[in-house]
Amino acid sequence: MWEGRAIDDEDDELQEARQKVIEANRKIRQRDKEEADAIAAAETNNGEPGVNELAAVDDAATENANPDVELVSDESSLDGKSNSSHYIPSDHPGSYNDRSSNSGSEDEFEVRPTSRQRFDGSSEIPQFTLGMTFASPAEFKAAVCTYAILNGKQLRCVKNDKLRVRYICVGDCKFVIYASNERNDGSFVVKTYYPHHECGRGDNRNKLARSSFIAQHFRTRILTDPGIKIRTLKTLCKTLLKVEVNTSVCRNAKAAVLKEVMGCYVEEFRNLWGYVRELRKSNPGSTIILKTCTNNPEKKNYFDRLYICFDALKRGWLVGCRKIIGVDGCFLKGVCKGILLVAVGRDGNNQMFSIAWAVVAAETSVIWTWFIRVLQHDLHLGNGADLAIVSDMQKGLTRAIANVLSQAEHRHCARHIYHAFNKKWKGQERKLGFWLCSRAHFKEDLKDKLKDLSQLGKGIVEDVLTWPVERWCRAYQRTDIKCDVVDNNMAEAFNGWILDSR
Structure with missing residues (x-):
């Protein structure tokens, strides 16, 4: 069951998912080759491919296809160019791991090839999808912190290094998001994501509401009013973010923003x-x-x-x-x-x-x-x-x-x-x-x-x-x-x- 899985078993799960994708790509290439051979044979016999031959090829490809993996070719294939990419188009609706359509065990994740959608930092509340790319682990962690605080969720980081980061929900639910480094281009990609929360809104204390988050969230406010009181900053956190923070967090956040604006005072x-x-x-x-x-x-x-x-x-x-x-x-x-x-x-x-x-x-x-x-x-x-x-x-x-x-x-x-x-x-x-x-x-x-x-x-x-x-x-x-x-x-x-x- 999902509850009994250890956190470190994710690597085995990812390897299994990659093997499934590799096998699916192999079958696609085999299907394309069989289809090309059938067309060539039909043209040799009658000058044009026959309907029966194409139908037979389609039936063979359907029998060889992996029913557990959804394969969608790239848009470039519409232009007649061969493309074996297993990523779905960026405008394809939905890319997270949805278990609702999985006919197997509830504890298994459905492996779906995903689009390389770039994270949009301009949105007020971050939205994640499976396969979403981030520039660095720091950007990913900042986005998860913003998501947790604005949604009132208590998340905990259980794996955090230069190559992979995983967050789970502290509450009694199965929320998990995992991202790791991509070997090909060095980007940071979401590899596992189950977005559904079964817990309610947490209390007003959130450990992710650190001074770095407060500084980034209220940076414009502090810059426009450098003399803002610490108690005013605490009130803004309570009313706008619905979180309780102590005085030192707000003081450090304000000092960090002002220090950034002032630049290197040693040079001054x-x-x-x-x-x-x-x-x-x-x-x-x-x-x-x-x-x-x-x-x-x-x-x-x-x-x-x-x-x-x-x-x-x-x-x-x-x-x-x-x-x-x-x-x-x-x-x-x-x-x-x-x-x-x-x-x-x-x-x-x-x-x-x-x-x-x-x-x-x-x-x-x-x-x-x-x-x-x-x-x-x-x-x-x-x-x-x-x-x-x-x-x-x-x-x-x-x-x-x-x-x-x-x-x-x-x-x-x-x-x-x-x-x-x-x-x-x-x-x-x-x-x-x-x-x-x-x-x-x-x-x-x-x-x-x-x-x-x-x-x-x-x-x-x-x-x-x-x-x-x-x-x-x-x-x-x-x-x-x-x-x-x-x-x-x-x-x-x-x-x-x-x-x-x-």
Whole structure:
């Protein structure tokens, strides 16, 4: 019975099928020879073949024909040319192994010569036929995966090598598709195919829904919207493909598509020196710094950091902006990882004004000191006597500002302080009380706000004063800066504005 057959018995089955086809071709050649001899004898006797002679030849050919093998000659035989090909025409209806007409055991496959129909990859759901050819095993496996996922079938690959691939159904049915390499032309041909499923639609988890399939299926969607969210991709898989995939599969699929589009980024890094030369040529007076390092076993020049500040941005900040700068760092989320450092100012209308940026490997005290020093040189800041710097509470950045711009007013972002404060003291009233304290206009007003805040919890005032109040309260800010902001929202907004790019 079919259920009792071992998977590796397929080779014997294929050999038996080939022998049947070879025997059928031999009988065809014998029939053609007998028919030609009968025609020649009739022409010799009467000048034309007789009806009785041709009928006798046809009867003999019918008796010698193999009743188990359907033989159809090629279309070229209609033109009078001899053709012994056992393949049916490409437009012949049906080419899969149908057992319904098999008069033998249900467990045996009917051997039928098949057409060399090329697989059509443009169809939404792949359709297979016996004898269908594929360019490679990879194309065959991709087509089977698409078929299984779109039809909700759980298939398992039980044989997978360079010469043959076989899939069977995990469910309680006899579905099988087997393809192997063709010795003559090297194509990959479907040799065994039983398409009927006796199982229902599987669950929403399909092991064939890997990141490679998701990347290929949603490639156009990802290319048109490179900033697509991972959760959006998961939702598309659930609604359109009816499969549940985890976050890592969608993340890897998106990364694979974007990496393919970006090309070889190693070659792009080699072109950075040319990029710097073009920037300096097209923007005279700009500061473009590219540093490399050779601290590696190969002693090659690896990218270290890149700083850019255009001349127009320098002059714009010096002439038309307030003397306040917000500095912040954010992650680069593409194929090439790293940190983007930004310096953002405020113009006369309190609008965002980008000044300079740098791509570095990490946010360290050394890197921040280098960034602040270059910024000091470009904007002629001196020791920062008439300047205010707004940043988060990163220790490396705080030390860099204290060392380079010792006379500058360093403000800590009140929003970062509130996030730390909110971990212990939650609630809308406490949130309002904190922001009233941060925006107090003078010191006596701050004392009143702290007194009101003390009513909302024992020890709440002591906790809020653990952060130096002169760094985050408006009452301690200088008035000559002409800007009373207590947060670093401009730099945070700039990082969010360039999110798709980074």
